[in-house]
Every structure is written in C-alpha cells, then in structure tokens.
Amino acid sequence: MENTAKNSGFDEEGTAFDGPAPIKGHLVIKSYLKTLDNSPGVYRMLSETGEVLYVGKARQLVNRVSSYARLTGHSARIGRMIAATASMMFLTTETETEALLLEQNLIKQLKPRYNVLLRDDKSFPNILVTSDHDFPQIKKHRGARRTKGTYYGPFASGTAVNRTLAQLQRVFLLRDCSDSMFEGRTRACLQYQIKRCCGPCVGHINKTDYAALVTDATAFLSGKSTRIQAKLVEEMTEASHALEFERAASLRDRISAMAQVQTSQGVNPQGVEEADIVALHQDGGQACVQVFFIRSNQNWGNRAYYPRTGGSADTAEILEAFMVQFYSTKMPPKLILMSETVENPDLLENALTAQRGNKVSLLIPERGEKKQLVYNALRNAREALARKMAETASQSKLLEGLAKAFDLKAPPQRIEIYDNSHISGTNAVGGMVVSGPEGWMKSSYRKFNIKGEDISPGDDFGMMTEVLTRRFSRLVKEDPDRTNGTWPDLLLIDGGAGQLSAVMSVLKDQGITDLAVVGVAKGVDRDAGKEEFHRPGKRPFSLPHRDPVLYFVQRLRDEAHRFAIGTHRAKRAKAFTASPLDGVPGVGASRKRALLQHFGSAKAASRAGLTDLKQVDGISDAMAETIYGYFHDNGT
Numbered sequence: 001m002e003n004t005a006k007n008s009g010f011d012e013e014g015t016a017f018d019g020p021a022p023i024k025g026h027l028v029i030k031s032y033l034k035t036l037d038n039s040p041g042v043y044r045m046l047s048e049t050g051e052v053l054y055v056g057k058a059r060q061l062v063n064r065v066s067s068y069a070r071l072t073g074h075s076a077r078i079g080r081m082i083a084a085t086a087s088m089m090f091l092t093t094e095t096e097t098e099a100l101l102l103e104q105n106l107i108k109q110l111k112p113r114y115n116v117l118l119r120d121d122k123s124f125p126n127i128l129v130t131s132d133h134d135f136p137q138i139k140k141h142r143g144a145r146r147t148k149g150t151y152y153g154p155f156a157s158g159t160a161v162n163r164t165l166a167q168l169q170r171v172f173l174l175r176d177c178s179d180s181m182f183e184g185r186t187r188a189c190l191q192y193q194i195k196r197c198c199g200p201c202v203g204h205i206n207k208t209d210y211a212a213l214v215t216d217a218t219a220f221l222s223g224k225s226t227r228i229q230a231k232l233v234e235e236m237t238e239a240s241h242a243l244e245f246e247r248a249a250s251l252r253d254r255i256s257a258m259a260q261v262q263t264s265q266g267v268n269p270q271g272v273e274e275a276d277i278v279a280l281h282q283d284g285g286q287a288c289v290q291v292f293f294i295r296s297n298q299n300w301g302n303r304a305y306y307p308r309t310g311g312s313a314d315t316a317e318i319l320e321a322f323m324v325q326f327y328s329t330k331m332p333p334k335l336i337l338m339s340e341t342v343e344n345p346d347l348l349e350n351a352l353t354a355q356r357g358n359k360v361s362l363l364i365p366e367r368g369e370k371k372q373l374v375y376n377a378l379r380n381a382r383e384a385l386a387r388k389m390a391e392t393a394s395q396s397k398l399l400e401g402l403a404k405a406f407d408l409k410a411p412p413q414r415i416e417i418y419d420n421s422h423i424s425g426t427n428a429v430g431g432m433v434v435s436g437p438e439g440w441m442k443s444s445y446r447k448f449n450i451k452g453e454d455i456s457p458g459d460d461f462g463m464m465t466e467v468l469t470r471r472f473s474r475l476v477k478e479d480p481d482r483t484n485g486t487w488p489d490l491l492l493i494d495g496g497a498g499q500l501s502a503v504m505s506v507l508k509d510q511g512i513t514d515l516a517v518v519g520v521a522k523g524v525d526r527d528a529g530k531e532e533f534h535r536p537g538k539r540p541f542s543l544p545h546r547d548p549v550l551y552f553v554q555r556l557r558d559e560a561h562r563f564a565i566g567t568h569r570a571k572r573a574k575a576f577t578a579s580p581l582d583g584v585p586g587v588g589a590s591r592k593r594a595l596l597q598h599f600g601s602a603k604a605a606s607r608a609g610l611t612d613l614k615q616v617d618g619i620s621d622a623m624a625e626t627i628y629g630y631f632h633d634n635g636t
Contacts, residue, residue, distance in 0.1 A: 278319070415556065
C-alpha cells in the first residue's frame, strides 16, 4: 500500500489547507503562468508554512515569473528560494512606479528572508529657524515638519547638529530657549553671559537688529558663508577705526567661530550645491552603503548602513532596494550621485521625482569633482565594512566563549540583559538591553515602569518578577511559535541566587522551561573581576580574572545598568518638573502660562476659587469651571 504524505499548505489566496504534499519549486511556479498577463505588479513567494520568502516587482508579471520557472541560470540564493517556494500571491498595479513602491512597502512590513532589507533606518536631524515669533529661535529638529520656519538639513547625526548649533550661536547669537522660557525671563540667562545669545528676552537687542542676525544666519546655512564673513570683517574694521574695541573683539570672535564651523564641515564641494552621495561596497556576502549629504555646497556629514542582502545579491539589486526604502520616509535631493547603477534607473528616477515634486536626477559621475566625491564615499564604505566584519568576527568568538562557559548548546543569537533602578523604591524602572552577533541591538531595548502597587519600596525581587512577567507573557501571546526572532537564547540577570529564583518562578508560570538563565553577582568583595555566576540547579562559579568572556559579560551587565539608570533619571527629572496643571483637560501651554502669571504658582492656581479663576486673561467661564472642578470636585 502506497503512503501519501500529508502536509499543510497555502493556496493562491493564502488560505491554509490539508491534503497531499503540494508541489514545490519550478513546477508550482510554472503552474501560475497561464493565469498571468503582461500587467505590472508585485508577487510574493511563500513557503509550505506560509512564510513570505520573497517579494518582487515586475514590469510584466508573466515574463518575470517565467524566468523563475527555468531549471537553470539562477544564482545559489535564487535557487534556494525557488526550491522552497510552495505557492505564490500576485497583485497587479496600474503603473510600474506603483509596483516599485508597493514592493518596498511589503518588504519593510514582511521582512522576507531573501530580500534586501534596510535595517536601523532612523530619521535625520535638521536645524530649524522658527518664523512664528518676533525673535525667531534656532534649534535642532527631528520628525514631521509641523513647526513654522525654515529647515536646513539633513545632518548625518545629532552630534553634527549640536556641534554646528554651538558654533552658530557663537557667530549669530540667536536664542535657543523655548517660547515659554523666553516669555518668563526677567533677567538674561547663562547663554547671554557666555556670549552665545544676544539677550532678546530682556530687551538687550531690538527686533530690527535681531532680524538682521537671523538674515545672516539663514544666509550662512544657505551656503553664502563668504559674503557673511566678508561683511563681519568689514564691520570689525569699522568698529576698530571708531575705537569701539569691545565691539570689534566681539566681531573677531564671531569670525573665528565661523571659520571653525566651516572647518568642521570637512570637504565642501564648490560645484555641487545639493546632492546625496550613495556608495556601495560588498565583501564576503555583506554590504555597506555610505550616504553623504551635501547641502548649500557644504558637507553635512555621512552615515553607514549595512543592509541585509538575503544571503547574496548583485550590486544593482541591493542599491535599488536600499534607495527606495531609504527615501520612502525622506525627501530626496535634486541630485543623487551613485557608485553603481541600479536595476531600473528610469523607474527609480520617476518614483523619486514624483515624491519630491520636481526633477530628481540619478548620476554615476565619470570625471571631475563629482567623481571624487563618489570615490571618497566608496572608500569610506569599504573601510566601514572591513571594520564591521572584524567586529563581527570578534563578537562571534566571544559568543562561542560564552556558550562554552555557560554550557549552552550553541552560541546565543539574542542575549537579553535585565536590571532595575530606583531610589528607595521611588520612580522605579526596569531596563532590558539586547545583544547579538552584530553587537548591541538598540532598537530592541525596552524600559518598564514598575506599576505593581503590592511591591514594597526597594523590593528588587518583586520588581524583577513584574518586569519578566510582562516581558514573557507578551512574548508567549504574540509569538508562541518563536518564529519572529524576538525570543532570547540567554537571559542575564544582574543579581545572585535570589534574583535567579524569582526569574525561574516567572518562566515556570509562563510554561517556559528551555531558556538559559544566568545570574551575575558581584561576588564577596563586590569587585569587578570577582563576579559569581549562578545557574539553576548548579553551584556558583567564577571565570578567570583575565578571561575575555568575563570582560564581555561585564560589558553586557554595565550596559543594562547604564540604560536602567538613565531611564530612572529621566523619569525622576520629569517628575520634578511635573505641574498639577498638566492633567487639566483643555489647559495647554498658553493657558498654563496665563494661570502661572496670574497666581504665581501651579499650587496657588489649584487652590484658587471659581471667581478668581474667571478673572484670569484667556480663561473663559466654562474653562474656569473645568479647572475648579478638576481640583475640587474630583478630590484631587
């Protein structure tokens, strides 16, 4: 009697079924050809379990899918993908550009294993000069551009913005304080004393002169630094001839600060006003993409990216996928200089042009300054990837040593380290940091505000129990099959036998019995280097004093401690600055300011009578009743 294997599968619509083991690979792909036409669209390749293996776009779906139905001519990566394909899904689009954008949206959402995926894609900071105040503010800005004003950027990092802002304040003396702080000043702040602000809050400069400083600052940020510097030199000379030596010295300091700004921006191209430079280098199955930002003929920094390549992919595929994902949340410049071509340059150019609203050009320069800029970016990509690969190799050795020291079956791919922080039980928080083969996984860090009312002040065991209960009850609920890569292979707990017992109790309650857990105690003398390691059912032990694995564990524990302490301090600082008025419905910044100016303090406002509240400018009778009711009727 012949046995027919039965298996779970998914049909074309993604519906599960049970029956004979479905066909796979070339045959299942070939079976879809008769249902496809020449429309553009997006296709998905799925495994037997319904996992999305790959998301692709096509100018003509039938032609692209037929290429996968061939038996030969595929790279090893594509061959493995085809062999694992059990079903496909299709979605036609009106245009090729729509297919390109849809493809990248699905890749970012589904994270298929065989696609190129941009990781750690974070927003870039800008410099904002506000326009909704008589004395505009200059500050760092991230996120949506909702505040009225002029934005300059992007800068590659917050550090680059902070450094440039510090120098700009020395040159142009613009305020960086918030509007509420500005309105509440009665005397000049420290920024004025150290000559980084001209003191508009207390009338040390009028609107006309301040507006002139704003004009100079915006001109400088727009690339007109030579004109501004010449103007300052002329003013310094005039002040010196007029024997106004104090003013001349101030202008001299501003000119010196401007020179430092220009120096810190590195190589400033003369022939490129606005462009991004994108350079790709591959080695050993890994890739690095360097992006440099040129704005107003100034180099505003660079950032390195290490996209996941799905095992291996050619440069054209990697660069196109990177650029579509990178610019999906960022405004592209009018010129992008590239080290390599992409698969569909015309399609990508059209998509970026549509996003920007005017022409975006893609260029692979062959000579001159533009080629030198790309060469510099490519050299940085090559060097950054070499450093990354060296760090990864070192990290792999440490993980192997960790597995050996703690008797793990294999080097851990995800280590979670936990710590708590509080002062006598107040503002208690728990912190979780994560490490893996590529180092710190900062996007996976989590903080836990301790909520348990039955936890006594300073009860570290109770805090750890709450943190681990919340963490693993959520994991069990959201990823019971452990397929999303969010389950740890190893838990490191800052503490000894007591903390370890609390953790094991939590895991047992959640039905988890196969996680490796290690408690890291400081030892008898509480000295670094004398740590004791506690494991369930085994005697504590120590590692040799100079063992690299010991140093590695110390770094893991110290990072958890740093993160928990920082989170606690932020929570404590927020509690210090909290106002009783913060929770009143309908009371925003302006009404809060009116109440504070009228009563002198939030506490006095909370105790005020209804009649007194109605006399405050900007507070209507209805709002006065709301405020009075909040503090009296609710018993708060």
